[in-house]
Amino acid sequence: MPNIKLTIEYDGTDFAGWQRQKNGRSVQEEIERALAQITQKSVTLVGAGRTDAGVHARGQTANFKTDSQLSPLDYFRALNGLLPDDIAVTEAVEVGDDFSARYSAVSRAYKYTILRRPSALMRRYSWQLSYDFNINLMREAASVIRSTSDFQAFCKVEAEVDHYRCRIDEAEWHEEEDGTLILSIRANRFLHGMVRALVGTMVDVGRGYTTIGDFCWIIESKDRRHAGQAAPPQGLCLISVHY
Amino acid sequence: MPNIKLTIEYDGTDFAGWQRQKNGRSVQEEIERALAQITQKSVTLVGAGRTDAGVHARGQTANFKTDSQLSPLDYFRALNGLLPDDIAVTEAVEVGDDFSARYSAVSRAYKYTILRRPSALMRRYSWQLSYDFNINLMREAASVIRSTSDFQAFCKVEAEVDHYRCRIDEAEWHEEEDGTLILSIRANRFLHGMVRALVGTMVDVGRGYTTIGDFCWIIESKDRRHAGQAAPPQGLCLISVHY
Numbered sequence: 001m002p003n004i005k006l007t008i009e010y011d012g013t014d015f016a017g018w019q020r021q022k023n024g025r026s027v028q029e030e031i032e033r034a035l036a037q038i039t040q041k042s043v044t045l046v047g048a049g050r051t052d053a054g055v056h057a058r059g060q061t062a063n064f065k066t067d068s069q070l071s072p073l074d075y076f077r078a079l080n081g082l083l084p085d086d087i088a089v090t091e092a093v094e095v096g097d098d099f100s101a102r103y104s105a106v107s108r109a110y111k112y113t114i115l116r117r118p119s120a121l122m123r124r125y126s127w128q129l130s131y132d133f134n135i136n137l138m139r140e141a142a143s144v145i146r147s148t149s150d151f152q153a154f155c156k157v158e159a160e161v162d163h164y165r166c167r168i169d170e171a172e173w174h175e176e177e178d179g180t181l182i183l184s185i186r187a188n189r190f191l192h193g194m195v196r197a198l199v200g201t202m203v204d205v206g207r208g209y210t211t212i213g214d215f216c217w218i219i220e221s222k223d224r225r226h227a228g229q230a231a232p233p234q235g236l237c238l239i240s241v242h243y
Numbered sequence: 244m245p246n247i248k249l250t251i252e253y254d255g256t257d258f259a260g261w262q263r264q265k266n267g268r269s270v271q272e273e274i275e276r277a278l279a280q281i282t283q284k285s286v287t288l289v290g291a292g293r294t295d296a297g298v299h300a301r302g303q304t305a306n307f308k309t310d311s312q313l314s315p316l317d318y319f320r321a322l323n324g325l326l327p328d329d330i331a332v333t334e335a336v337e338v339g340d341d342f343s344a345r346y347s348a349v350s351r352a353y354k355y356t357i358l359r360r361p362s363a364l365m366r367r368y369s370w371q372l373s374y375d376f377n378i379n380l381m382r383e384a385a386s387v388i389r390s391t392s393d394f395q396a397f398c399k400v401e402a403e404v405d406h407y408r409c410r411i412d413e414a415e416w417h418e419e420e421d422g423t424l425i426l427s428i429r430a431n432r433f434l435h436g437m438v439r440a441l442v443g444t445m446v447d448v449g450r451g452y453t454t455i456g457d458f459c460w461i462i463e464s465k466d467r468r469h470a471g472q473a474a475p476p477q478g479l480c481l482i483s484v485h486y
Contacts, residue, residue, distance in 0.1 A: 009363045009364055010363045056364060085366050086363050088363040089361060090360060090362070118252075118331035118333060119331050119333070120252045120254045120328065121253075123254075125364070
């Protein structure tokens, strides 16, 4: 049975998240509905990462198995014709039978964008903060994250997981010419709410509300209540998934 | 009486254009209403360029005179606090009494973005075209534009103007890594609908529907009916106004 891998871009603004759910519009459901229309059969889509409500994706990946004999290019064209315009399929390829977008993934990369000036064009895709930061302190916090392995302090409490260990491959703040700050973070896995909790806490460090010592203590406490407020979803984007 | 110059960014998606009008929401009206609230007086805003419905701006400029004694920083803060989030004031400065955002402007710069892949995140800010172009032909058309001075063939017929002469300072297509095409065009003035008519006609050249010879003939005909269809507004952005 052919196994098709999709790369998907979406504007998370009007979605309740990636995952199918009882109340609210989800990306998974929209694509599954379009696939059912194309194949005339019920299709289950396995996504690499469950992005939250309001979070965007430039390179989400997902796969589905089907006995329909359409080519990847057929799926690419038919999906882009049928999907609402806040979802786009940027690639469709056939993959091996044992490929799973979720379990075969080696790492996921996210970006978080903080804008430091008023903007009408970036408001849907950034967190706009006008106060001053010490970017060097935020970079120090990022270097602490790079040598951290247990992220329980940055995980939503209701999350059902076996353990809280993540291998961080990249965690770096870049500052653009106009002062925009972008966190690039890549890891083998991310816990629920982890990037937004990390960004909120690093912003507290940049503002001087939390010292680097406190930041290390928060990590060691393994208690979500000690970390900062979650940064808002619209600044977050799933950039790519690596296999 | 202090004369205040504003630099303004807006997302044109939900506007009927810059200019105040009877039916439809305009950027000018929203800002004038906010200024009236701040100064408790009626304020008239003079804009540098009248962008059409759906066209965006990163650096529109406008000025107003007022006997209110607020500082430019006060206006900056109060406007960004009061304005809807699809308008942002990015700068407010006091200028000389004879400054007019419209009549003092030396040139205006626009960008037009053509995306050649499906995208959910750029759909509000680009024209998405999946067919093939010859970018070299489009560059040739741009070089013809650089040595053209009469643009009547690219002007909406109802426009009330004395003459159709424009001095083109820049007209250049850039191709980005992912195939995105961006026209950067700067001129002392633009006629109504001019950039979108030029882009539509240059796309016809890139697709091979219109030869460079035909393109020159269209210009010489001075007849809007000979030029191509107007490119859609969402790909167009007023980048800056120079004084």
